[in-house]
Amino acid sequence: MIERKEQAGPGSWPGRIVQRLRARPDSEHEMRFNGTGFAIAILVYLLGRGGADPDAIAVLFVYMSLNVCVLAHIPRHPGVCRPRRTFSILNDFISLYWVMHLGDAATTILFPIYLWVVLGNGFRFGLRFLTLATAVALASFGTLVATTPFWRSERALSAGLVAGILLVAFSAVPLIRKLLRAKQQAEAADEVKSFLLASVGHDLRTPLTAILGNGSGLQDTALDPAQREMTRRVVVAGQQVKTLLDGMAGGLDAGTAGAGLVDQPAPLPLGRPAPRA
Numbered sequence: 001m002i003e004r005k006e007q008a009g010p011g012s013w014p015g016r017i018v019q020r021l022r023a024r025p026d027s028e029h030e031m032r033f034n035g036t037g038f039a040i041a042i043l044v045y046l047l048g049r050g051g052a053d054p055d056a057i058a059v060l061f062v063y064m065s066l067n068v069c070v071l072a073h074i075p076r077h078p079g080v081c082r083p084r085r086t087f088s089i090l091n092d093f094i095s096l097y098w099v100m101h102l103g104d105a106a107t108t109i110l111f112p113i114y115l116w117v118v119l120g121n122g123f124r125f126g127l128r129f130l131t132l133a134t135a136v137a138l139a140s141f142g143t144l145v146a147t148t149p150f151w152r153s154e155r156a157l158s159a160g161l162v163a164g165i166l167l168v169a170f171s172a173v174p175l176i177r178k179l180l181r182a183k184q185q186a187e188a189a190d191e192v193k194s195f196l197l198a199s200v201g202h203d204l205r206t207p208l209t210a211i212l213g214n215g216s217g218l219q220d221t222a223l224d225p226a227q228r229e230m231t232r233r234v235v236v237a238g239q240q241v242k243t244l245l246d247g248m249a250g251g252l253d254a255g256t257a258g259a260g261l262v263d264q265p266a267p268l269p270l271g272r273p274a275p276r277a
Contacts, residue, residue, distance in 0.1 A: 020075045027124050028085060029074050034120075035092060036067045038113060042099065049106060056102040063095035085125060089133050092117045093140035105150045111161060114141060115168050122172050123179065130176060134169040138162065212238045 021029050043060050046052035070088055077084075096114065100107045114137050122130030145151040145158040152158075212235060219231055 017075045020078045024074070024078045025080055028081075028088070029071060031120055031124065032067050032071050032074070032088065035088075036064055036071075038116075039064045039067070039095075042110065045109075046103065046106075053102040056099050056107075059095055059098045059102070063091060066091050085121070085129060086132065089117070089121060089129070089136055093133075093136045097140045097144050100144055101148050104148060108150070111141075114165060118165065118169055119172055122169070122176050126180060127173065127176055130169060130172060134165065137165055141165065212242070 039060050043057065046056060046060075067088075070084060070091075073081075073084065093114075096110065096117075100110055103110075118130065118133045118137050121133040141158075141162060145162075216235060219228065219235070223231065
């Protein structure tokens with residue numbers, strides 16, 4: 001019955017997709033979900049205002065379709081994919097340009113999305129993608145200013161927003177460096193801790209197995225009461241140490257087995273269990 005329940009959950013295709021997404025090395029899929037959510041919100045906003053440009057609506061549907069394609073590609077190729085990230089950046093800024101260009105003054109409220117995409121790529125993927133996203137954002141917004149009557153007439157505002165994109169990106173650089181440094185230090189500490197726990201557990205298991213096996217064997221021999229009590233205490237203490245080691249190994253495997261840092265511990269034959277006090 002237990003095996004059937006396990007197969008009905010993670011064994012189904014939605015469960016497998018969720019597991020693959022959770023096991024991914026980055027959060028690219030989260031940005032695509034967020035982008036799709038923003039597109040739906042923009043669509044509701046434009047339709048709610050009335051008189052929305054049909055071309056802007058079409059751009060949003062194309063954007064969401066491309067986002068869905070990216071989301072479908074991620075579970076099939078769950079590793080880091082820089083071309084896919086780059087495609088998503090281009091999709092974000094090109095679609096945002098067209099929606100704001102076609103919407104004119106009514107879509108000025110969408111400008112913060114430029115900053116969201118820039119910072120999202122920087123904090124999630126590092127300085128290279130912060131630089132790439134900033135460059136594409138400047139190209140997109142610069143083209144918007146040059147080709148849209150509203151933005152072309154608001155030169156001071158447009159210049160200030162361009163400066164804002166640059167300022168936000170430059171301000172994020174030291175924060176991202178600190179974040180990456182802290183992440184690397186934490187990963188290094190986890191690797192050292194995992195290695196030490198695995199080494200200690202392995203080095204203790206061999207003598208512990210001998211102690212438990214010999215202690216269990218001694219209990220079957222003719223011993224006086226004092227010797228039997230001493231043997232019983234040795235076996236009980238050894239079993240407690242083994243329980244602690246098994247708990248350490250279980251916690252270690254849960255965090256590092258997926259990364260291939262440790263092997264699953266093999267079961268140890270310990271003989272007949274000793275009576276507890």
